[in-house]
Amino acid sequence: MDLQALIFSFFNLEVIRDYWPDIVRGMAVTIELGVLVSLTGIVVGLLLAIVRALQIKALSFFIVCFADILRAVPPLVVIMILFFAFPYIQVSMSAFVATWLSLSLVLAAFAEEICWAGIVSVPKGQAEAARSTGLSWWQSMCFVVVPQALRLTVAPLTNRVIAITKSTALGSVVGLSEVLNNSQSAMSMSGNATPLMMGAVGCLIIFIPVVLLGRWTETRFRWKQ
């Protein structure tokens, strides 16, 4: 294996010139999907945690079941079920929707659990004091309990969001044209491994800032014992 051959297979300028638009398009899909999944997952997860705080037995039971199931079943299995199994009961969706929905549900399950742990950790006196000043249950929840709970959840939630946004690569398994899928098909079309390298660089451009953000939140919002 000499250097010339290595450069030809992995850093081929001609291949880069031909296929960079594909990779960039894939990156756009990855980013779009990542942002959508993060927003949906966090919002749904937080709402579920708040509903659970209402302490209506039947509702809490369903929320716990939902969170447990989606934390135990691998995300790729969820995607497969939505994409390959649901059409059998006349519910078809595109690869984008299937990936978005699956990952959002998985993130929502984790976010619910993290937010719930945060809500529980806020001392009861806070909610009681808020209620006794005349705030309604919802007001005390939204303006007193949740803001304090969120501070504690920032670090674990960020880590989870990072893990889930990276899972957007799973969409390639059901044919979503995100960065991994595009670089894989560019690889087979060009018969050259350079697109894989380009895809790796694309991933790094997207996710290195996210990883660094995670590091920062971990030190900034460290849980103080």
Place this chain on the structure above:
Amino acid sequence: MQEILQNFFNLEIYYQVAPYLLRGLWMTLFLSAIVIPVGLATGLVIGVLSVTLKARWARILLATYIDVFRALPPLYLLIFVYFGTPFLGLDLPKLLAVVIGFMLNNSSYYGEIFRAGLESVPKGQMEAARSTGLTAFQTLRWVQIPQATRNVMPDLISNTLEVVKMTTLASAVAMPELLRVARDAQSLVYNPSPIVLAALIYLALLWPVVRLLSRLEHRKLGGGS
């Protein structure tokens, strides 16, 4: 309702494909039994290095390794190792490619956990151990690592759960693990019940771990307030 039962929970098909899925489950367990120890061992090395290395260049190198492999999606690493290495003239067996791909990802994650654990052990522990005559290595082995491991046990368990779920990615390179055989069975019987059964198996396997983690997490947050 009939349709859902027929397509998702078809007992006849469950019975028919159970032997295949069982073989897939063995492969999943076998894969986990290799990937988890490899990840733990390499992660421990990286964790120890991150707290012992003093030279600036070495620290930068290590941080780059960790962040790069945390930023690349695991599926990406797997595809890269599996489809990229032949271009280097290497023909890795499938199992080895999967193990290397996962190792690159897991060593960074476990490494960060062990680092956090080692940093949480008070300095006095190390100084006391050294002053009793233990060598630096003995101190690490018998004093620091055991305490560090105990301090980050929930994170270690949580990451290990993610690793088991991650083995589904091996289906993308045709490794006959549980998800893969379920997909193959689905196309044989033309009914998606096998995937649902696979999901149920994952749920049965991992649900106890999820429960355990929920309890550990609440204790951590609850104990601090």
